[in-house]
Amino acid sequence: MADITVNQVATQTFYQIPQIFMVNIKKKFSAEGKPTGKIKMTSVYAKKLSNDGKIAYGVLYDRCMLSIHSYRNGELTYVDKNGSVFLVYTVEDLMEILDRSKPTVLKIKKELKELGLLRAVKQGKNRPNRLYLQNVNAELQEYEHYDAEVVEKGRDKGTVVYHHVKTLDYKGCVLFEIERPNSEENSVLEKPIKSTNSGSQKTLPPKKAVKSTNFGSQKFLLPEVKKFDPIKTEKSHTENNSTRHSSRKPASNSNELDQPAGTCDIPSQKTSEKKFIKPQVYSLLQEIADSYFDHLPWDNAYHLTHRQKMKIGSFLETGWVTSSEVLHCIERIPQDCESPYAYLVTSIENLMAERKLEVKLNAHKRAQEHYGG
Structure with missing residues (x-):
């Protein structure tokens, strides 16, 4: 190896690649040095x-x-x-x-x-x-503006998350802009549920519909841990469900994937009526799509379709999986995989199923410890 010196640059030749083919990012910081946002200069060339x-x-x-x-x-x-x-x-x-x-x-x-x-x-x-x-075509240059948010709690505490808020064309005209989510709506989704049997706040796992094993018409049983009541909490229910459903595969008729984690028994009416991905989640999908494309070999690489990205976005909205974990799942896709997207979706679903089972078992354990069962 040898360092590049000032005398040799003029004697070497290089291939010229237009800068519009690449992504250029300029980050913005406050007077205290905290990130406040960033501007991502990109184009259809850089994306596709x-x-x-x-x-x-x-x-x-x-x-x-x-x-x-x-x-x-x-x-x-x-x-x-x-x-x-x-x-x-x-x-x-x-x-x-x-x-x-x-x-x-x-x-x-x-x-x-x-x-x-x-x-x-x-x-x-x-x-x-x-x-x-x-x-x-220089007119295809776009400027994507992002607002920065520092995660204050949870496993990703201290991580800076950027939310895509608007996109401008090369003339400064607005191509895309979102409105901030309603603060009242966020308070409903993030508010923990109070237990009726104690003064502390406890977050219950989402309801799960379990298909009856009896022959004949299909029956749906109530979730085992709906209230921390020693009379209605039976050990046999827990053991039967642990045996009936594998930890690597969610129940086929489960409603858990449609409910955000933490909403439990009182989901917001506004949330249930929504048919679109939240702005916070949507801003992460392009990064996931780029990582997916870059991970695949060039002779088999393709961009995720809008429908495929929305599918991944629906997983993120449940709260059972984070964007970092989705990126880790992408990294584990084998290079010779014939169906990489199906492999990715299955990996995410398995991870979510394991997390749900873990929450359920922990809830039963806390109930038994609390009531001495």
Whole structure:
């Protein structure tokens, strides 16, 4: 290895990649040094173009500059009658230049074409197409504004969470903006439930519908720990349910996934009527989607669809799993997995099921200790 010195930079050549292809972040801090927010400069190129596609654009742009240099020296081979510079490369040529497999090269060409960065013109049978590299569109630059919030309690205490509040285009016009959640609504969701048998506040686990094992019509039993009452808390119920449901798989007809943790027996009417993801959760989904795309191998990478991201967002809204844990689940997806999204969803569901069972068992244990059962 050798350090870069001031004398050698001028003698080396580099491929040029437009800055609009990359994400640039500027963080904002208060006078006390606490984070207050950040501005994320991004674009559709940065979000949808893979790293291979970005490098390929730089390589092809360098070849265009060589063609322009040759044109100035009298070589007209790679300039058409309109003065536009073109390239003549077969898929095999690009495989050799980029040092990538055929599927990857085809994927790169598709990305560049879909984003308007490459245009191909057919030249007839058995003749390679002319490739016209296109200029980037600076008007696609976007500025995403985030507000910072420091977690004050829980396992993520001290962690800075950024909430996406608005997006501006290159002219400063608003493309996206959200309203702050209603403070009254948040107080309903975060308010703990008081136990009727003691003065302390205790958070009960959410209700769970259990399918009866009796033959005939389906019956739904009440949850075992609804109230801390020694008469209604039976040990046999706990043992039967622990055996009936595996800790690695939630009950098929469980309603727990639809209820946020902590709402218990009195869910907010406003919350039950909502059909959209909360802004705090929505701001984390793009980071999760980017991590998912970056983790997959390039020959099998794809972006999560809106519906898939909303599915993950619904998991986060329950409160049974955090965004950090979702990112850890993504890191554990095998590189050769044929269905990575299904693997991710199953991992999250298993984690949630284990957490619910743990809460239920702890609730029974506290009830037995409290009443001496």
